[in-house]
Amino acid sequence: MPVEKLSYAIDDQDRLIRVDDGYYRFAEENGWDGAGDSLGRSLWDFVAGHEVRKLQRLLLRRVREGVRGVELPFRCDGPEVSREMEIKIAAGKSGRVVLFSARVRSEEPREEPQPLLDPSVPRDNDDFLPMCAWCDRFLVEGEWVEVEEAAKRLELFRRSEMPMLDHGICPECNATLLAA
Ligand SMILES: [Zn+2]
Numbered sequence: 001m002p003v004e005k006l007s008y009a010i011d012d013q014d015r016l017i018r019v020d021d022g023y024y025r026f027a028e029e030n031g032w033d034g035a036g037d038s039l040g041r042s043l044w045d046f047v048a049g050h051e052v053r054k055l056q057r058l059l060l061r062r063v064r065e066g067v068r069g070v071e072l073p074f075r076c077d078g079p080e081v082s083r084e085m086e087i088k089i090a091a092g093k094s095g096r097v098v099l100f101s102a103r104v105r106s107e108e109p110r111e112e113p114q115p116l117l118d119p120s121v122p123r124d125n126d127d128f129l130p131m132c133a134w135c136d137r138f139l140v141e142g143e144w145v146e147v148e149e150a151a152k153r154l155e156l157f158r159r160s161e162m163p164m165l166d167h168g169i170c171p172e173c174n175a176t177l178l179a180a
Contacts, residue, residue, distance in 0.1 A: 003029055005103045012096035014043045014060070030078045051162040058136055058147040064095040070148045073105075074157030082110045084158070129154070129163040132170035134177070144170045 006022030016038050027035030032046070047053045063070055069090040076085050087102040129150070130139035138150035151157060169177070 002104070002107060005101070007099065007101040008038075009097055009099045010043050016041055016043060017097070049162060051165055052157075054165065055147060055151065055156060055162075059089070059151060060098060062146060062148055063089050063091050063098060067146075067148055068095075070151075072148070072151055072157055073155055075160065076102075077110070077160075078107075080109060081107045083107045087157075127161065127163040128166040130166045130168055132173055133167045134169060134173035137170055139170070144172070 003022050003026040006026045007018075007020045008016055008023050009018040011017045017040075019038055023038070024035065027038070038046075044053060047056060059070065069088065071086065071088045074085050074087055076083050084105045084107075085102050086105055087100060090099050090101075091097070092099070131137070132139075132144065135144075137144040137146055140150050140153050145153070154163075156162065
């Protein structure tokens with residue numbers, strides 16, 4: 001039976017300090033190399049793609065410093081299946097240790113294996129996501145919002161292609177900088 005749930009936790013250095021049984025079985029099912037010695041390794045060793053990494057780092061910082069917890073849909077395809085998942089990210093009291101728990105919402109076989117979020121996969125370069133380089137907010141539907149809100153509204157982690165981040169400055173930061 002396919003794995004339905006998994007969880008893992010990282011310390012203040014973003015190193016994996018706890019992974020559950022579901023994690024190992026999921027890794028095996030999906031042919032992740034080297035998952036057996038995940039403990040102690042950096043979470044970022046397992047995240048492919050510059051933009052994805054950047055967004056996830058921002059999200060993690062927001063969880064640690066502000067919102068404490070967030071729940072998001074994301075795609076995590078296996079070699080032969082397309083898979084919709086949901087992940088909960090929650091910070092411990094100190095905000096240093098962060099727990100991730102993911103569950104599979106649906107899984108369907110797919111015809112052609114296609115690497116998800118692989119940076120070498122060609123993408124639609126017209127797809128830009130404006131981001132303020134000062135406050136790290138994103139312009140979504142005419143509104144500047146925090147990363148977790150942008151991820152929710154645009155379902156960023158569900159996409160097979162990430163938009164390119166277009167660094168600029170939001171009107172609020174622009175006003176602050178002009179006044180300084
Ligand atoms: Zn700004």
